[in-house]
Amino acid sequence: MKPDRFVIASVVCLAIGLYIVFGYCNGTVGFNAGWPLSAATLNICVTTNGPGALGGPALLGLGAFLLLGALVNAVVSQIRLIGSVKKKKDTPISPDPIDHPRN
Numbered sequence: 001m002k003p004d005r006f007v008i009a010s011v012v013c014l015a016i017g018l019y020i021v022f023g024y025c026n027g028t029v030g031f032n033a034g035w036p037l038s039a040a041t042l043n044i045c046v047t048t049n050g051p052g053a054l055g056g057p058a059l060l061g062l063g064a065f066l067l068l069g070a071l072v073n074a075v076v077s078q079i080r081l082i083g084s085v086k087k088k089k090d091t092p093i094s095p096d097p098i099d100h101p102r103n
Helices: 003-023 051-090
Strands: 025-032 041-048
Touching: 003 025, 003 041, 003 051, 041 051
Parallel strands: none
Antiparallel strands: 025 041
16 A cells, blocks of 8 residues: 555544644743743643544544554555565566567
8 A cells, every 4th residue: 555645544533633633722922032042941831621632642543543644554564665676686587579589
């Protein structure tokens, strides 16, 4: 099976999962810049209620699982591609019709 289908499905699941999580979100974001850079802070507080609390993480998990499956599928298809190139090099080339005329 082609890995691109898994990638498309995983991106769709991840996008919908993030949309649901942040769609039902009640939270705050704070950013403080300071000098030196070690004094800079970023605070994100996300609280998700309702269907987003169950459906969002489920879709995010499914998307991550599909993305992992796409990675495995792509690696396997590349290994098969390398194996088929080696087999093609080992097979003899068909004889030239000029060198071997028909009877």
